Amino acid sequence: MEAVSDTDVQFWMAKAMIWGEDLSCSALLDTSRHLCSLRSFLQQVLQGLQQMSSTSEAMKTFPFVGQFLGRLCWNPCVIADERSQRLLLRCLSCLYSAEPLNAVEQKANMWIKDMLCHLISEEEGSVAHTTVKHAGVTPKRYHSEALQKVVSLMTEEVIKSCDGLPNTARCLNGNIHTMSTACVALVTCLEMSPLIGALLKHSVLCGCSCLNQEFIKEINEALISKRLVLEDEAVVNLWCYSPTCLEGAAVSFLESVLSGHETMTQSLDKHVNDSLLPRASAHHCHIFLTVNEIYRNVLTEIDENLAVRALIQVFTACFLQRLTGQKPQDRLPLRAFFPNVTPCLLTPLLTAPSEVPREAWLDHLSWIRSLLQSVTENEEAGEDGRAYQAVFEAWFLLVQCGYWVDTAAELLVLAAPENAEPLLWLLTFFHHPTNRGHQRSQQTAVAREAWTHLRMLKPHFAFIFINFTVFSHGPVSIITEITDKVLTEAAVKRRALWILALIRCRLNSAATRDDRVYSRLRTLQDTLL
């Protein structure tokens, strides 16, 4: 079986020859553009070599390999890329024979030793060789310091090249693109981070977009796969410069929240702050709007969106905290961050419950309710989509400021009957923002009844719980959750089953059979048995 195709071999041999040791700008550009696919090809070559039983067989099967690897080993751009370097060394390792059986293998060994020598040392007689030899430190330390120095010199150059005024028409240093191209292979190298930070900062300060696209892509991928750690400011600059990177970061963060264990609210706010999204959003309005847009779309597209709602709530809370921490003169008005919402809603909702005295919560919530009610009444009055949009925006703001919904639920437990109405209205609106068919008043009445019963029947908690589970419209998965968490004790289980039996009797004698309720009942019964 051919591990590597002939066309590929031809292509890459040609590339290796063109690149040679030449480091003209165009050769460098071409090399960095191909690094990713080169790595795949090297992986294929490595796999092919690993299947060989001897070096002689390898040289016969892959006659190009000596020249190919040799050329790549002399190309600093390829060698500087850590992943390519490892692949090359592993290939060389495959071709080395610990016990060479013939002249071909002996020659291969000598060639490999030469190559290794070249990789770790300098050409004899060169100033490089001399200065390293007498440096009084190991070559590894010398080159690490040399790299740090050249990075610091280049960083200074980058900082000086832009005069600091945003959107200047011409970049003073045409070398920025070349530098970023050289950095494509070096993105994960620790010593490089000051230069990377400076290049990103430059790209934001200067109007021109002269950073190499491969460079941006490499940084983004390395960040997401955690092969690279950048200063916070550099990450934010990256997002400012590249909307694609921002979207990638927002989506990958969402995925990590949905799939990970940190969905408990306790550590969720730390997790959210660590993502740097709140900080970036507070400093750059467009970042906030983009992130919001993404999460909003996800919210409206998936059914089981409790996690997304929680994330939106926590994200907004962290963002608001950051915002209040800014200096007043730097702060944009809130309207800038929430452009589509009826402005009068902003103040009551964006003020956190922690900023309002507990005694005033009820009044505050009544205020919110009356504002929201007037928005919904406009929707009912008007036929056009704009009014509907206003309701959606208001609802979304409520999701963002979900801490008020939590507060309403909390107050509801202890509220006097006459105070419950606004709270119930809010909860109903939160779960059913649309009022098609004017169901809201009906739903509120139902909610009120249920709540009243709940309060009166606290001792009969299991009974109430079962009824809610059976008759509610919530997702069926709630049933298993409830049985797992609430109906755990055997005695309680038995009582629950009795209650179900009673309900079943009642249903059987009803005029019409409600299949939905029936199936829920059956499900609950099955899980309890």
Added chain:
Amino acid sequence: MEAVLRHLTNILELLAVSQTDHVSEWDRHTTLRAFQWAEYCEQLHSRFQCNPAVRSALESALSDTNQRLQQALPSCSPVMFSELAQCQHMLLIHLLTNPSAPNSVIPILFPDPKTAAQDSQFDQNSLITCKSAFNLLCRTSDRTSYAGLHVEAVVRGKLLGNLLNSVLSRTGNDEYARTLLDSILHDSAGKPESLYDVIAAALLSPDDETNSVVPHFILAWLQEQDGCLSKLCKSLSPGLCTVISRQSREFKQAYWGVLKQWASCLEFDVLEGLWVPTSDEPVTFIILTDRFKELLNSGPPLKEETETELKTLKREAGDFNVKGICIWTDVIIQLKL
């Protein structure tokens, strides 16, 4: 101390053997032991590099052992104290370049990157990465924006400056610092021009101009080497020499000294009506005047100082105003001062 000297001798013997065909007897165990000794040796260097008393004891032990080994194994090269910092690296290179080294040894020294620990003794990945990254960045920074020097020379010069600074910061190390510079010069005998660039960068290097220890030292050393300062000045561009002169009074004086010496090698050819070189020094009248032109273009205070110096030289040589008698007169006329 006795033990230390004994160990040092052991290392040198190991290094010597690794260059001969006796190395074919080495097995895995011997190889690993050799590297352990080499590592110990590096620690010795780092501890005593700036300690004149101990270092000189070690240096004389080295010298004795070198002599002894040279007689027994003429092919092996003597080892200097400064090279002990890279003992493991030297050993590795010897094993890679010695055809008699056993084939089984190399895989030990270059373990499979996938399985080897990142910071294992034999991890060469970070060296290779840093070295090639440095090369890559130096080559792509093609603008000579550092006083006309290439960025590679600037970095190497700064590192050299740092090394000298740390050595000279402790008393009693002047001789050692001189030996370092001597070795570097000796090893670059083939191509000194790149070295001159590095030295120029080292002269410019202290970022705080209050620290003149290193430039002073380097300059003194240059003047001790026969003709070295002149060769250096010739190799460096007029612009670069001017920049260094602006930064260092000492260099300025030394540079003027070199220019005067060059001037003294020129004679007036009456038939041609030109100043022509008399010796092997490839200095022409044009070259000389270009140098002064650059100094004069640099702005205050160097401009004024140079003018004054030229006028003084002319006056001291007889204050002639006619061409062809005193070179300084002709220089001044040429430069339209």
